[in-house]
Amino acid sequence: MRVVIAEDLALLRDGLTRLLRDNGFEVVAAVGDGDALVTSVLLERPDVAIVDIRLPPTFRDEGVRAALTLRDRSPDTGVLIVSQYIEQAYASELLADGRGGLGYLLKDRIMDVDDFVAAVRRVGEGGTALDPEVVAQLLSKRKPLDVLSARELEVLGLMAEGRSNAAIAGRLVLTVGAVEKHVASILAKLRLPPSSEDHRRVLAVLAYLREA
Amino acid sequence: MRAARTLLFLLASVPLAALALAVLLTGWIVTSVLAITPLGVPALVGFRAGVGGVAWLDAELANRLLGTSASPTLRSPGPSGFWNSGLNVLRDPAFWRQQAYLLASLPLGFGGAVAAWSLLAASLGSLTLPVWYRWNAPELGSWDVDTLGRALLGVPVGILGLVILFGLLRLLDAMTRRVVTGALDGREGVAGPSRSERRRSLAVHAVATVAINLFLIVIWAVTSRGYFWPEWTLIALGLPLAIHAWVVLVEEHPEIARRQRISSGLATREGIALSFSIFFVLVWAVTGGGYFWPLWPILLFAVGFAIRIVSEYSRRGERISELETTRAGAVEQQESELERIERDLHDGAQARLVALGMSLGMAEQKLATDPVAAQELLAEARQGTREALEELRSLARGIHPPVLTDRGLAAAIEALATRTPVEVDVSVKLPQRPPRAVETAAYFVAAEGLANAGKHANAGHVDIGVRADGGNLVVEVVDDGSGGADPAGNGLRGLAQRVEALDGTLAVDSPVGGPTTIRAVMPCEW
Numbered sequence: 260m261r262v263v264i265a266e267d268l269a270l271l272r273d274g275l276t277r278l279l280r281d282n283g284f285e286v287v288a289a290v291g292d293g294d295a296l297v298t299s300v301l302l303e304r305p306d307v308a309i310v311d312i313r314l315p316p317t318f319r320d321e322g323v324r325a326a327l328t329l330r331d332r333s334p335d336t337g338v339l340i341v342s343q344y345i346e347q348a349y350a351s352e353l354l355a356d357g358r359g360g361l362g363y364l365l366k367d368r369i370m371d372v373d374d375f376v377a378a379v380r381r382v383g384e385g386g387t388a389l390d391p392e393v394v395a396q397l398l399s400k401r402k403p404l405d406v407l408s409a410r411e412l413e414v415l416g417l418m419a420e421g422r423s424n425a426a427i428a429g430r431l432v433l434t435v436g437a438v439e440k441h442v443a444s445i446l447a448k449l450r451l452p453p454s455s456e457d458h459r460r461v462l463a464v465l466a467y468l469r470e471a
Numbered sequence: 472m473r474a475a476r477t478l479l480f481l482l483a484s485v486p487l488a489a490l491a492l493a494v495l496l497t498g499w500i501v502t503s504v505l506a507i508t509p510l511g512v513p514a515l516v517g518f519r520a521g522v523g524g525v526a527w528l529d530a531e532l533a534n535r536l537l538g539t540s541a542s543p544t545l546r547s548p549g550p551s552g553f554w555n556s557g558l559n560v561l562r563d564p565a566f567w568r569q570q571a572y573l574l575a576s577l578p579l580g581f582g583g584a585v586a587a588w589s590l591l592a593a594s595l596g597s598l599t600l601p602v603w604y605r606w607n608a609p610e611l612g613s614w615d616v617d618t619l620g621r622a623l624l625g626v627p628v629g630i631l632g633l634v635i636l637f638g639l640l641r642l643l644d645a646m647t648r649r650v651v652t653g654a655l656d657g658r659e660g661v662a663g664p665s666r667s668e669r670r671r672s673l674a675v676h677a678v679a680t681v682a683i684n685l686f687l688i689v690i691w692a693v694t695s696r697g698y699f700w701p702e703w704t705l706i707a708l709g710l711p712l713a714i715h716a717w718v719v720l721v722e723e724h725p726e727i728a729r730r731q732r733i734s735s736g737l738a739t740r741e742g743i744a745l746s747f748s749i750f751f752v753l754v755w756a757v758t759g760g761g762y763f764w765p766l767w768p769i770l771l772f773a774v775g776f777a778i779r780i781v782s783e784y785s786r787r788g789e790r791i792s793e794l795e796t797t798r799a800g801a802v803e804q805q806e807s808e809l810e811r812i813e814r815d816l817h818d819g820a821q822a823r824l825v826a827l828g829m830s831l832g833m834a835e836q837k838l839a840t841d842p843v844a845a846q847e848l849l850a851e852a853r854q855g856t857r858e859a860l861e862e863l864r865s866l867a868r869g870i871h872p873p874v875l876t877d878r879g880l881a882a883a884i885e886a887l888a889t890r891t892p893v894e895v896d897v898s899v900k901l902p903q904r905p906p907r908a909v910e911t912a913a914y915f916v917a918a919e920g921l922a923n924a925g926k927h928a929n930a931g932h933v934d935i936g937v938r939a940d941g942g943n944l945v946v947e948v949v950d951d952g953s954g955g956a957d958p959a960g961n962g963l964r965g966l967a968q969r970v971e972a973l974d975g976t977l978a979v980d981s982p983v984g985g986p987t988t989i990r991a992v993m994p995c996e997w
Contacts, residue, residue: 313873320877344864346874347889348882367860370853396889 260383261305264289265296265322266341267314275309275369282376291315293325300333307337307360307383312349323349330356337382341366345392357466359458362388362421377426386458387421387465394419397468406448414441419464423457474637477644478591480536481584484529488580491525491573492683496707498522503710506747512557519560520545526569526655529576533651537644541656543569550941558739561718564672570711571672571679572654578686583643590636598629666723673719680708702757710750717742737779744772801972804965815866823859827852875914879904884917884935891933893925893950899937905944905995912969913937913946916977916991919966920948928952928987943975944995947988954985963989 262284266272269291276286288299292315300308308329312322326338330353339362340353350363362382368390369375378388394416398404407415410431417427428438446453446460449467454460498518505511523545530541547566549559560566600609604622616622654675687701721727721739728738751765834848867873875883881899888895904910917935924930930952937946956963958979967977975993 319873343860344868344873346878346882347886348874348878365860367857370856399889 260307260380261285261287261303262379262383263287263296263299263303263305263308265291265293265308265314265325266311267291268311271311271366278369278372279309279376279379282372284379293321296325297328297332300329300336304333305336307339307379309339309341309379312340312342312344320349323352326353330358330361334358335360337361337385339364339379339382339388341369345390345396347393347396350389350393350396351469354465354469357462359387359462360385363393364388364390365392378421381421381423384458386423387461389420389465391416391420397465400468407445411441411445411448414438415445415464418442418445418461419468421461473644474640476536477640477647478587480532480647481580481587481643483532483536484576484580485584487525487529487532488573488577491529492577494521494525495570495573495711496704499707499711503747503750506743509553512553515557515560516546519547519563519566522566522569522573525573529573530651530655533647533655537648537651539648539651541651543655554736554740558736561714561739561743562722564668567672567676567715568654571676572650574676574683574708575650575679578682581686587636587639587643590632590639594629594632594636596629597625597632600625600629669719669722673715676712676715680712684708706750706753706757710746713746713749714743717746733780734783737783740779741776744776748772797968797971797974800968804968804972807961807965812866812870815862819862819866820859823855823862827855827859830855871911872914875910880910880913880937883914884937887914887918887921888935891921891925893921893930893933895921895933895935897935901937901939901944902997905997908973909944909993909995912973912975912993913944913991915969916946916966916989917948919962920950920989923956923962923987923989924948924950924952927956928954928985930985930987939995939997940992942994942996944993946991946993948990949988950986952985952987953983954981954987955983956981956987956989966991 260283262279264272264275264279264286266275266289272289272291276289279286287303287305290296290299296308296310296314308326310322310326312320314321314325322340322342326340329336329338337360338353340349341364342349343366345363345365353361353363360382362378364375364378368378382388397419398412398416404412404415413431414427417430422430424435424438424442427433428435431438442460443453445451446463449464451460451463451467454463498521502511502514502518505514523543526543527545530539530543533539534541544563544565547556547559547563549555549562600616601619601622604616604619604625609616614621616625684701684705687704691699691701718739721735721742725735728735731738733741748765748769751768755761755763755765830848830852834845834852837845837848872883872886874886880901881897884897884899888897905913917937920935921933924933928950930950933948933950935946935948937944939945956979958964958967958981963977963979970977970991970993973993975991978990978992979987980990981987
């Protein structure tokens, strides 16, 4: 899988490059600002771009803006935002077009290397990877979730993060069959169309959670 | 039909324009005579309403006949108070625009009406020439229209005249509609007039003044040519133009007042007094000199100026001591804030990093001998890193939340609300983003209010409102908790110092049993 990295701190940029190379990714470019990111993505057409939010020159929300540009101009490239902080405002802007191939994670999550690598791969394949903090804020905003049982809420949360049934089963120590049953029940209770494809289902759930 | 309406409008606007000129002249003369007494202020406010009223009549006529939808204002917005109500009028671009419109409508409306109605009469006469030439054969130079053949030539001329008339009416219609909408519609945004709007109203006013004076001078020139009576309108209309220009100048260039070491309010007033003085001297001059009576109003102005200077200096003394207090408060608040950050770093992230280093060191030792224990230590180290990051993040947010800079108050307060377990209603209604310092202070008022509601008051619901109120930004946090918040407590005192450093006030109303209202009002230039 081909990756472009945009991160202004050399220490983190090099660390991330090494980590991804060790895990079998091909890092085709590692740049330090938003403009360079857009240029190299349009040139290299990677599967996924990993983007920090705060980039030169203003160190504000360049990463988010560059990501939105990429969504528009290189729709096949997945965008994974990594940042020191999670802001719901950014999450809403990024999710607004309702398409997959998108992630927003705290940089802390990079420490769980296996999980992080799986997230990069998922975004590159058109899936989603949302930080548990984003999901928690989405869940807290959306009130009528009382119809779900505690277990179903747990499953819904993991689903919203973008995880597959198998991953959810692994996380909750359940069988895949049991997870599938919970998922079917959640979709039925929230009146969402059943779908066998993980990515599409996740997008439906996110759309549901965002319409507050 | 449309053309008939335009013709009617033109006809009706002539007496209206004459009325407008009468109102403007008497208004300014009465106001200027009263200006040497405090009665000048109510006179000016009344005059403003009079101008608005005539403008309203004009707009109403245009709305009915031409289909515009202008609604001129009758009052000038701005801070309340006796002197302010006068200054508000002078600072109001709508007032000046209305005057400019009324001034300009006399020559323009008059010219348009004369042109259109004479063209109509001439065209109709020409068109019906074959009918009436028998009784009253007109002569065109040496050419008598006394046969039917010749009279029939009048028909195409009449038709041509009507075509031109329709074109002219269309043009006048479009022009009037634009001018009425542009000059008389008074709907200004909450933000008040902008720089360019102020300048535009001054330019329009100047052009209108010049136009009407030229018009009257032309009338004087083609009629009697005796006594130069337009000098009266020159003086009477020059006075408001001078005042208007001065008000705009002081507003746009505050450095003029600063260089004289006086406030801009005082500079405005003194400029107006000077304009009136010149006005009186000119009146004295055109009435043939004699006893120099303008001495008395000028003397009165000078005394008023002296009194105001003295009071301004004494007020300035009070202001200096107030600034000294708030500056000391701001410095103290900054100090204690830095101290808190240092303590948080020392006890939190730094300590965690030390522990992390120890875990890693031990893991390195055990790697060869006891890989299982090493693995455990590494997992511990990773957990420690995560906690350190968590702490640093909340510390950074407490210093300055990034989303505030990027997305403004509404997004930042919403983000605060989602992180609080309490139910929060947020309403941010601002015409535009306030200056950074005010924005940050407003954010921390909301943050501190929320923290209080959650921590001490056991509140279940909090309302946070941010709005613009005149030249102020108001933040209000109301919770339904148990009350009893101590304004002298650490958090609220620091907050008060922060707000006071921006010339604002923080009021905490928290009776035991609740509810608690925290309200910050900060001056804010929009």
